[in-house]
Structure formats: C-alpha cells, structure tokens
Amino acid sequence: xxxxxxxxxxxxxxxxxxxxxxxxxxxxxxxxxxxxxxxxxxxxxxxxxxxxxxxxxxxxxxxxxxxxxxxxxxxxxxxxxxxxxxxxxxxxxxxxxxxxxxxxxxxxxxxxxxxxxxxxxxxxxxxxxxxxxxxxxxxxxxxxxxxxxxxxxxxxxxxxxxxxxxxxxxxxxxxxxxxxxxxxxxxxxxxxxxxxxxxxxxxxxxxxxxxxxxxxxxxxxxxxxxxxxxxxxxxxxxxxxxxxxxxxxxxxxxxxxxxxxxxxxxxxxxxxxxxxxxxxxxxxxxxxxxxxxxxxxxxxxxxxxxx
Numbered sequence: 001x002x003x004x005x006x007x008x009x010x011x012x013x014x015x016x017x018x019x020x021x022x023x024x025x026x027x028x029x030x031x032x033x034x035x036x037x038x039x040x041x042x043x044x045x046x047x048x049x050x051x052x053x054x055x056x057x058x059x060x061x062x063x064x065x066x067x068x069x070x071x072x073x074x075x076x077x078x079x080x081x082x083x084x085x086x087x088x089x090x091x092x093x094x095x096x097x098x099x100x101x102x103x104x105x106x107x108x109x110x111x112x113x114x115x116x117x118x119x120x121x122x123x124x125x126x127x128x129x130x131x132x133x134x135x136x137x138x139x140x141x142x143x144x145x146x147x148x149x150x151x152x153x154x155x156x157x158x159x160x161x162x163x164x165x166x167x168x169x170x171x172x173x174x175x176x177x178x179x180x181x182x183x184x185x186x187x188x189x190x191x192x193x194x195x196x197x198x199x200x201x202x203x204x205x206x207x208x209x210x211x212x213x214x215x216x217x218x219x220x221x222x223x224x225x226x227x228x229x230x231x232x233x234x235x236x237x238x239x240x241x242x243x244x245x246x247x248x249x250x251x252x253x254x255x256x257x258x259x260x261x262x263x264x265x266x267x268x269x270x271x272x273x274x275x276x277x278x279x280x281x282x283x284x285x286x287x288x289x290x291x292x293x294x295x296x297x298x299x300x301x302x303x304x305x306x307x
Contacts, residue, residue, distance in 0.1 A: 004037075005030050014067075016042060022067040032058070033067055049082050061086045063093060091136060100139065102131050106284050108206045111135050111170075113143060123170040124207035130172040133161060138170075145170055151182060162187045166211065166218075185224060192218060192226035201243035201292040209291075243292055254285040258295050258302045266302070 005027070006013045012030035014021040014037065021037060021044065024030040032053065040046040044062045051058050059071040059082055070085040071077070077085075092099035101113050101122075109131035111122040122138060122145065125131040133154050141147035148163045148170060162173040162182060173191045176182050192215065197203035199212040211218065219225055247255060250273065257269040266282055267274075275281070286302055289295045295302050 002027075002031075004034050020066065024069065029069055033060075033069075037067075050076065052076075059085055061089055063089055068093075091132075091139060098128065099132070099135070101135050102128075106206070111138070113138075115143070121169065123172075124209070125172065126205065126207050127172075129157065130161070130175075133157070134163075134170045134172065150184070151179060153179075164188075164191070166214070169210070171211075185222075188222040189224050189227070192222065192224060196226040201294075202246055204288065206288075243294065250281075251285050251289065254282060255289055255294060255304070258286075258289070258304050260301050260303050262300050262302075 004014055004016050006015050007027075008023075011023050011025055012027055013023050014030055014034045016037075021042075022030075022033055024033060036047055036051075037044070044065070044067055047060060047062070047067065049060055051060070055074075057073045057076050058069060059073065059077060061068045061070045063086075068089060070082075070089055090100075098104065098109070101111050103110050103112060107126065109125040109128050111125075111131055111134055113120055113122065122143070123131070123134050125134070133152075133156070136156065137148065137152070138145070145165050145168055148165060150163065152161050152163050153159075154161055154175070157175070159175050159177050160179045160182065161175045162184065164171045164173055171191070174182075174187045194203065194205050195208045195211045195215055195218070198205040198208050199215065215226060244252070244255065253270055253273065254266060257266045261269075263279065263282055263286065266286070267279060270282065286295065286297075290297060290302075295304055297303075
C-alpha cells in the first residue's frame with residue numbers, strides 16, 4: 001500500500017493534506033516513516049529518536065518540521081551519539097562541501113544568510129575551521145552576533161577562540177588550547193598588525209579587507225597601537241618597493257607580465273605555468289595586484305601603476 005507516499009524520480013515523499021513530512025531514498029524507508037506517523041496521529045513530536053527494525057537501529061530526527069533518517073546502526077547508539085548526529089544534520093542537511101551558510105570565494109570563507117529577502121554577511125575567514133566555529137555558534141543562538149563571549153570555548157575542536165564583533169561581523173582573532181595562555185592585549189596587537197600589513201600590501205589577508213580603513217578606531221577601541229618587530233608602520237610612506245618584494249612568485253610573474261595587457265596576453269606570457277583554472281588564477285592575482293595599487297585596469301587592459 002502506497003497511500004500517503006508520493007514517488008519522485010529518485011526519492012519518495014511522505015505527504016498528507018499537502019504537508020510534506022519527509023523525503024526518503026527508498027520505498028521501505030518511506031513506508032516505515034508513514035506507518036510511524038499513522039501510529040502517532042501524524043504528530044512528528046511523538047516519534048522517538050530510535051527504533052529497532054530487523055536487528056538494526058534507525059536514528060530519526062525532526063528538522064525543519066520534516067522527519068529525517070539520520071543513521072542506521074548495528075548497535076543501539078548512546079544519547080550523546082544521537083545528539084551529535086542531530087547537530088551534524090542541522091549544520092549540513094544537504095551534505096554540501098561546507099555545510100549551511102558557508103561559501104568560498106578564492107581563499108576566503110564567507111558566512112552568509114538570507115533574512116527577510118536580504119543577504120547578510122556575518123564574517124570573512126582565512127580558515128574553514130574558524131568559519132565553521134562561528135557558523136555553528138550562530139546556528140545555535142538564532143544568529144545573534146551579541147551571543148559571543150570575548151573568549152569562546154569551541155567544544156567541537158576542544159579549544160578556545162578569541163572573538164571580536166565589529167560592525168555586526170564576527171572576527172576570530174586566534175585559537176588556543178589553554179585559556180590561561182591567552183594574552184588579550186597581545187592577540188589584539190597581532191590582529192591590528194595583520195590589518196595594517198594587509199592595508200600596506202606587506203601581507204595578504206583578504207578576510208580583513210573591510211577593516212583596512214578602521215585601524216585608528218580599532219587602536220582606540222583596544223587601547224593598543226599597531227606595531228611590528230620587522231616593519232616600521234609609521235615610516236612606511238611609500239611601500240611600493242616593499243609590496244613588490246613581498247609578492248608571491250606567481251604574483252610577481254603576473255605583475256612582470258603586465259604591459260598594457262589583456263588577461264589573454266598575460267596567459268600567453270605565462271603559458272609555462274599553465275594548470276587547472278589557469279585563467280581564474282591569473283584573474284585572481286590581477287585583482288589582488290589592483291587592490292594593492294600595483295596595477296590599474298583600463299577597459300580590458302591592465303597597466304602597471306607607475307607606467
């Protein structure tokens with residue numbers, strides 16, 4: 001009997017009175033869930049988390065008002081294991097590469113969520129684990145950026161993160177295995193140094209782009225000045241030569257190839273470096289050189305800034 005079961009191309013939905021109670025990969029699973037719902041008067045909240053069926057334990061969860069089969073186990077799972085399965089499914093219901101609300105643009109991970117028809121960005125990160133930590137906390141706290149502590153424990157990684165919320169975006173300043181080892185002033189100074197080096201082109205931290213013009217305000221906020229053992233920020237009036245010196249080898253090759261050139265011209269000059277996504281890599285580096293003020297774009301042609 002397939003009453004209340006609707007077959008799709010590669011799945012089965014359990015549907016009653018236009019409400020979809022869940023999508024399942026095979027008819028047996030759909031039938032099992034349908035029968036459970038009938039037994040419980042179509043109330044998903046009355047369904048247990050585990051059921052033993054033919055010597056196997058089926059773990060269920062109700063997410064977004066739909067029933068999900070989270071796992072099938074040969075042994076009865078502990079409550080901790082069930083809670084972990086539910087948590088993972090909430091964070092990545094579609095088994096995507098990075099889970100909910102995280103996208104990657106070149107080497108930067110971005111947390112984005114659509115709220116009331118508008119897209120909101122909650123942060124930019126160099127490391128996926130920082131993005132996952134922030135995303136997970138926001139998911140658990142109704143996307144309230146004010147729910148973070150200055151020092152936040154990350155139970156998934158078993159470490160502590162220093163967090164700063166600036167203009168409604170969440171920045172992870174550092175991670176530490178021991179909370180007692182955290183020197184907030186030192187962590188903040190290093191954060192300011194990263195922003196300053198990025199602004200001057202002495203280092204690349206695309207995740208800090210939005211803070212390049214906020215250094216004085218952040219110095220006042222932290223009551224700390226940006227300073228570095230190697231670079232004298234105050235006397236770096238024209239850092240062009242330093243910027244060029246600190247380019248990556250491939251960036252320097254792209255920079256050297258720029259001579260009133262199109263991307264196609266540069267590709268031909270650098271054919272010896274050809275690899276996967278070659279055009280995309282060149283365009284990414286040209287964009288970075290443009291941000292550093294080393295090249296300018298005139299229609300489809302790139303010109304060195306000093307030419």
